[in-house]
Amino acid sequence: MTYPVTTGDFSAASGPDPLYERSAVIDLDAIRHNVRRLADAASPAKVMAVVKADAYGHGAVPVARAALEAGASWLGVAHVSEALALRAAGIDAPLLAWLHTAESNFAAAVAAGVDIGCSGWELDRIVAAARDQERPARIHLKVDTGLGRNGATLDAWDQLLGEAMEYQDQGLLRVVGIFSHLSVADEPERPETDEQLAAFREVLAVAEDAGVDPEVRHLANTPATLSRPDTHFDMVRVGLGIYGLSPFEGQTSAELGLRPAMTLRTLVSQCKQVPDGQGVSYGLRYRTSGPSTLALIPLGYADGVPRIATGGPVRVAGRTYPVVGRIAMDQMVIDLGNIGPAGADLFGAEAVLFGSGDDGGPTADDWAVAAGTNNYEIVTRISPRVPRRVINESPAVGPGSPAGDAPGVRIPAAGQATP
Numbered sequence: 001m002t003y004p005v006t007t008g009d010f011s012a013a014s015g016p017d018p019l020y021e022r023s024a025v026i027d028l029d030a031i032r033h034n035v036r037r038l039a040d041a042a043s044p045a046k047v048m049a050v051v052k053a054d055a056y057g058h059g060a061v062p063v064a065r066a067a068l069e070a071g072a073s074w075l076g077v078a079h080v081s082e083a084l085a086l087r088a089a090g091i092d093a094p095l096l097a098w099l100h101t102a103e104s105n106f107a108a109a110v111a112a113g114v115d116i117g118c119s120g121w122e123l124d125r126i127v128a129a130a131r132d133q134e135r136p137a138r139i140h141l142k143v144d145t146g147l148g149r150n151g152a153t154l155d156a157w158d159q160l161l162g163e164a165m166e167y168q169d170q171g172l173l174r175v176v177g178i179f180s181h182l183s184v185a186d187e188p189e190r191p192e193t194d195e196q197l198a199a200f201r202e203v204l205a206v207a208e209d210a211g212v213d214p215e216v217r218h219l220a221n222t223p224a225t226l227s228r229p230d231t232h233f234d235m236v237r238v239g240l241g242i243y244g245l246s247p248f249e250g251q252t253s254a255e256l257g258l259r260p261a262m263t264l265r266t267l268v269s270q271c272k273q274v275p276d277g278q279g280v281s282y283g284l285r286y287r288t289s290g291p292s293t294l295a296l297i298p299l300g301y302a303d304g305v306p307r308i309a310t311g312g313p314v315r316v317a318g319r320t321y322p323v324v325g326r327i328a329m330d331q332m333v334i335d336l337g338n339i340g341p342a343g344a345d346l347f348g349a350e351a352v353l354f355g356s357g358d359d360g361g362p363t364a365d366d367w368a369v370a371a372g373t374n375n376y377e378i379v380t381r382i383s384p385r386v387p388r389r390v391i392n393e394s395p396a397v398g399p400g401s402p403a404g405d406a407p408g409v410r411i412p413a414a415g416q417a418t419p
């Protein structure tokens, strides 16, 4: 899916700009920086940029382009439909989709040159699609080395390899890759990564004995890319890191040399003085403890801010305030304290929920703590109602260029202000 980012006439010199009102600003310079950082860590292994779920909420097409510019050579998504959307936008890089159902469109994937992850049951259907298209399918065999999700079990591996090789000999497919996914790489002290690595090595040895010679063997996600060079093989599949977020508890993005790419911001939409004891939001779970000024922040759970995250930080005019009372569908409240009439000046001020954290401002990690979740979920769940404002697009894909004219991508004009 591509987020709707054009809902008004932004070229007009005057008039309201919905992107200024409320937006998730996506900094492609940060994406490129992070990809370069991860490519350094992975070298000589290649980098697959994981852009599933609309690039973890950042926008799959612009992020994919930025990642490829910065040195990623593959793209990865979960669904065939996500892969097809990238192809429709003119992206022709090697591209793998790995999570399927009986209704997945393998024929379209084969026709579009999309690599297909195969755990077992998909094989016959992929081959049928290849016959229909009169074109060999490109597959990556997936093995479950311990995560317990998709992938062939170790017991089923020999049989899957054998069947895939038969089809390969008949010219119906090519085994391009063999891969698996780690379960606890974000907790480097745990032993299961070693166990999964050992199982993966064994599976590769069996494949080699069977004469399979894949182009890419891949296992590592972001945390393994940063902490376990022995898991890199021919390619790493990195998602979270390219968005500039840390997979490790207790280690910040900055400590890992990463830059968060998404800033979620809006404008204070009301400021009002209230008396002592004023209740705030549904359930009146918060009351002011003296005369105070309440500021209304027009983002809520319909925008993807977790309802449970009362206490999450909002930065206004250089200070960070916790959200008080319940987060509602469209709005939340911060208590500015007893600042008297001065509060009125903050009407229309920028309110940042999370961003780079550079200026000591709040981060997606802070919201993850407030919501009892992880930073993956905080950025990914920002909803389509929040327009994405893409900044620092490379000049090669600016307006007027073939890539810049791709559907669903809004390229800001050079010098356009970023709220």
Ligand SMILES: Cc1ncc(COP(=O)(O)O)c(C=O)c1O
Pocket: 050, 098, 181, 220, 221, 222, 223, 237, 238, 239, 240, 241, 247
């Ligand atoms: C199969 C697979 N590989 C790689 C990734 C990327 O993981 P990360 O975002 O931790 O880099 C994911 C994401 O969940 C995944 O499902």
